[in-house]
Amino acid sequence: MNTEDIQARMASLAADLNRHNHLYYVLNKPEISDYEFDQLLKELEKLEEEYPQFADVNSPTSRVGGDITNKFEKVKHARPMLSLTNTYNEEEISEWVERVVKAAGKPVTYALELKYDGVAISIFYENGKFIRAVTRGDGETGEDVSANVRTIRSVPLTLHGDYPESFEIRGEIFLPRDVFDALNREREESGEELYANPRNTAAGTLKQQDSGEVAKRKLDCYLYFILSDKHSFRRHTEGIHQAASWGFKVPSEKEQMISHATDVKEIMNFIHHWDKKRFGLPFDIDGVVIKVDEMDMWDELGMTAKSPRWAIAYKFKAATAATRLNKITYQVGRTGAITPVANLEPVLLAGTRVKRASLHNADQIEKLDIREGDIVFVEKGGEIIPKVTGVDMNKRELFSQPHSYITHCPECKTPLIRNEGEALHYCPNETGCPPQIIGRMDHFISRKAMNIEGLGTETITGLYRKGIISDASDLYVLKYDDLIGVEFTITDEFGENERTRTLQDKSVRNMLSGIEASRNVPFERVLFALGIRFVGETVARKLARHFRSLDKIRAATREELMAADEVGEKIADSILVWFSDERNVRMAEKLRDAGLQLESVESGESVVSDKLAEKTFVVSGVFSSFTRDGIKQSIEQNGGKVVGSISKKTSYVVAGENMGPEKRKKAEELGIPVLSEQDYINLIQ
Ligand code: IVH
Numbered sequence: 001m002n003t004e005d006i007q008a009r010m011a012s013l014a015a016d017l018n019r020h021n022h023l024y025y026v027l028n029k030p031e032i033s034d035y036e037f038d039q040l041l042k043e044l045e046k047l048e049e050e051y052p053q054f055a056d057v058n059s060p061t062s063r064v065g066g067d068i069t070n071k072f073e074k075v076k077h078a079r080p081m082l083s084l085t086n087t088y089n090e091e092e093i094s095e096w097v098e099r100v101v102k103a104a105g106k107p108v109t110y111a112l113e114l115k116y117d118g119v120a121i122s123i124f125y126e127n128g129k130f131i132r133a134v135t136r137g138d139g140e141t142g143e144d145v146s147a148n149v150r151t152i153r154s155v156p157l158t159l160h161g162d163y164p165e166s167f168e169i170r171g172e173i174f175l176p177r178d179v180f181d182a183l184n185r186e187r188e189e190s191g192e193e194l195y196a197n198p199r200n201t202a203a204g205t206l207k208q209q210d211s212g213e214v215a216k217r218k219l220d221c222y223l224y225f226i227l228s229d230k231h232s233f234r235r236h237t238e239g240i241h242q243a244a245s246w247g248f249k250v251p252s253e254k255e256q257m258i259s260h261a262t263d264v265k266e267i268m269n270f271i272h273h274w275d276k277k278r279f280g281l282p283f284d285i286d287g288v289v290i291k292v293d294e295m296d297m298w299d300e301l302g303m304t305a306k307s308p309r310w311a312i313a314y315k316f317k318a319a320t321a322a323t324r325l326n327k328i329t330y331q332v333g334r335t336g337a338i339t340p341v342a343n344l345e346p347v348l349l350a351g352t353r354v355k356r357a358s359l360h361n362a363d364q365i366e367k368l369d370i371r372e373g374d375i376v377f378v379e380k381g382g383e384i385i386p387k388v389t390g391v392d393m394n395k396r397e398l399f400s401q402p403h404s405y406i407t408h409c410p411e412c413k414t415p416l417i418r419n420e421g422e423a424l425h426y427c428p429n430e431t432g433c434p435p436q437i438i439g440r441m442d443h444f445i446s447r448k449a450m451n452i453e454g455l456g457t458e459t460i461t462g463l464y465r466k467g468i469i470s471d472a473s474d475l476y477v478l479k480y481d482d483l484i485g486v487e488f489t490i491t492d493e494f495g496e497n498e499r500t501r502t503l504q505d506k507s508v509r510n511m512l513s514g515i516e517a518s519r520n521v522p523f524e525r526v527l528f529a530l531g532i533r534f535v536g537e538t539v540a541r542k543l544a545r546h547f548r549s550l551d552k553i554r555a556a557t558r559e560e561l562m563a564a565d566e567v568g569e570k571i572a573d574s575i576l577v578w579f580s581d582e583r584n585v586r587m588a589e590k591l592r593d594a595g596l597q598l599e600s601v602e603s604g605e606s607v608v609s610d611k612l613a614e615k616t617f618v619v620s621g622v623f624s625s626f627t628r629d630g631i632k633q634s635i636e637q638n639g640g641k642v643v644g645s646i647s648k649k650t651s652y653v654v655a656g657e658n659m660g661p662e663k664r665k666k667a668e669e670l671g672i673p674v675l676s677e678q679d680y681i682n683l684i685q
Pocket of ligand 1: 116289313
C-alpha cells in the first residue's frame with residue numbers, strides 16, 4: 001500500500017469504529033459483535049503504531065487510554081460554570097414559578113430533567129472534533145482532563161450531522177451503580193478500603209494520572225447544557241435533541257428522563273414519579289432540575305450571584321421510615337472488619353421491605369445512642385444498604401440500656417483490635433477466623449484470580465466447615481473419593497435459610513478438572529490469588545514483572561519492594577507481614593509442591609542486562625530497527641523503565657522519526673537528553 005492508501009484505510013477504520021461505538025454506547029443498538037469491533041480496532045492500532053505520523057488524537061484507539069498526565073493544566077472557563085439554587089418542597093417551586101411568570105409576562109414551558117449525582121464537566125468542540133474537557137474547579141477555572149474524558153465511550157470524539165462550528169457542551173460524568181458495586185467487591189476481596197459512593201469515585205477516577213486506568217472504570221456521561229454563539233435552536237430541549245443528532249448521549253424521552261411541564265402540578269408529577277422510581281435507575285440522581293425551555297427568556301431572567309434564575313433544582317429527601325430495632329448483631333468480613341448490623345422489625349422503605357440496616361461502627365452507635373428496643377429512623381440514600389440515622393427518643397423504653405459493643409470476635413472469640421484513627425474494629429486472627437479463611441479461599445478461586453471453574457463460595461464454605469480443606473493449598477490434594485457423596489448444609493449470609501447439598505459425580509468431576517486447569521494460571525494471577533492485603537490485580541502484575549518470582553518477592557527488603565512500580569510503604573509493609581506468618585509460607589510451599597506457577601515464564605521479557613537500571617525512558621516517534629513495543633521491551637530487558645510522559649524524573653527521551661514537537665519542547669525545557677535510535681543502541685551495547 002502507498003501512503004495515501006494507508007491514510008485512507010486509517011480514516012475509514014476510524015469512521016467505522018466511531019459509528020459502531022456510537023451505536024453501542026449511545027444508542028444501545030450494536031450492529032457488529034464485540035469480536036468484530038476488536039478486530040477493526042486492532043487493525044487501526046497496528047497501523048497507528050507503524051505510521052504514528054497519521055495518528056489522530058481523537059482516534060477511536062484513544063478510548064483505551066495510555067496517555068499519562070503528570071499535572072492537569074488549569075483552564076479558565078469561557079463562561080463561569082454556575083451552580084443551581086436548591087429547593088426542597090412544592091411551596092418553593094411555586095414561588096420560583098411565580099417569579100419566572102411575572103418576569104416573563106407570559107406563560108412559559110419548563111424542561112424537566114434528572115439531577116445527575118456525578119461530576120460536572122465542560123467539553124469544547126471545534127469543527128466537529130473533541131478539543132478539550134475541563135472540570136468545574138471553582139466555577140471560574142477548572143482542570144484539563146481531556147486524556148481521561150476521551151476514554152469515556154459515550155462522549156463522542158468526532159461529531160456528525162449539522163453541529164455548530166465551535167461550541168461548549170456541559171454535562172455530568174458518573175459511575176454506573178453496577179460498576180461501582182463490582183469495583184467495591186474487588187476491593188473487598190483484595191483487602192482494600194471500600195469507596196464511599198459512586199460520585200466520589202467518579203471524581204477520583206477523573207483525576208487519575210493514567211488514562212489507561214480510567215478507561216477500565218467505565219465512566220459514563222449525560223450532557224445537559226449547550227453554550228454556543230451560533231445555533232439554530234430556540235428551546236433548550238430542542239438543543240438537547242440536536243445534540244443527540246450530533247452523537248451525544250442525552251436523556252431518553254421515552255423513559256421520561258426528560259420531559260416538559262407548563263405548571264407547578266406537572267412539575268410536581270415529574271418530581272414524584274422520579275422520587276419513587278429513582279432507585280430503579282442504573283445511576284444515582286439526587287433530585288430534578290427544572291429549566292425554562294424558551295432560551296430567549298434566559299437573558300431576561302438573568303442571574304443571582306452564583307446561579308441562573310431560569311433554572312432551579314429540587315433535591316430529593318432521603319427516603320425514611322421508623323421501625324423497632326430488635327437486635328444488634330455483628331458480621332465479620334473477609335478482611336476481619338467487624339460491621340454492626342441493625343436487625344429491624346420489617347418496614348417498607350422506597351418500595352422494598354427492609355429487615356436490616358447498617359450501623360456503621362462503634363462510634364456511630366455511641367454518638368446516636370442507639371439501643372436495642374429503640375424505635376429508630378432508617379434511611380435509604382444512594383447506597384444500596386439502608387442505614388440507621390437516628391432514634392426516636394420520645395418512644396424509648398423506660399428501662400433501656402446503652403448498647404455495649406462487642407470486645408471479642410463473634411466467630412472465633414479472639415479479642416478485637418481497633419487501629420489508631422480507624423473507625424472499624426478488626427478481628428486480628430487472620431489465619432484462624434472462619435469467615436476470613438473462607439473469604440480468602442473464595443478470593444483464591446475467583447475469576448480474576450485462579451478462575452477455578454466448578455467451585456463456588458457454597459462448596460468452599462461446606463468443605464471448610466466439614467474439615468476437608470483448611471486453606472487454598474488443600475484443594476490441590478483433593479481426590480474423587482474425598483469429595484463424592486459429601487453432604488453439607490448451606491445457610492444464607494444472615495444464617496436464616498438452610499438447605500442441604502450432596503456432591504454428585506458430575507460436580508465432583510467438574511471441580512477436579514477446574515482445579516487441575518488452574519495449575520497453569522500465570523504467576524501474576526497466582527500472586528493476586530494469595531490475597532495479600534492491598535495487593536490487587538494491578539499491583540500483583542507490577543510485582544510479578546519486577547521480581548519475576550515469589551521467592552524473590554519473599555527475599556526482598558522493604559526498600560527493594562518499594563522499587564517496584566505502584567508499591568508504596570503500605571503495600572510493602574503488608575507483603576512483609578504476610579511472609580512473616582509461618583502459615584502463609586507453609587501454604588505457599590504447598591502450592592509450589594502442587595505445581596502452581598510461582599515464577600514468570602514469558603520469555604519475551606527475559607533479562608538481557610542491567611545497563612539501564614534506575615533509568616527512566618520516554619519513547620516517541622518511529623524507529624527503523626525496532627517497532628515501538630520492541631524498543632520499549634528492549635529498554636525493560638536491559639533493566640530500564642518506560643513511562644508515558646516527560647517529567648523531571650525522566651532520564652532520557654528516545655526520539656525516532658516524527659517525534660511530537662510538544663515532547664521535544666518539553667524535553668528541552670527540562671534539559672533531558674534526547675537520544676537518537678543509534679545513540680540508544682550504543683548505550684545498550
Ligand atoms: S444545568 C447553569 N442540569 O448540578 C445551570 N445541572 O447544583 C447549569 N447537574 O453544577 C447546570 N444534573 O453539575 C444542570 N440536568 C442537569 C443537571 C445538573 C446535575 C449538576 C451540575 C451543576 C449542579 C448544580
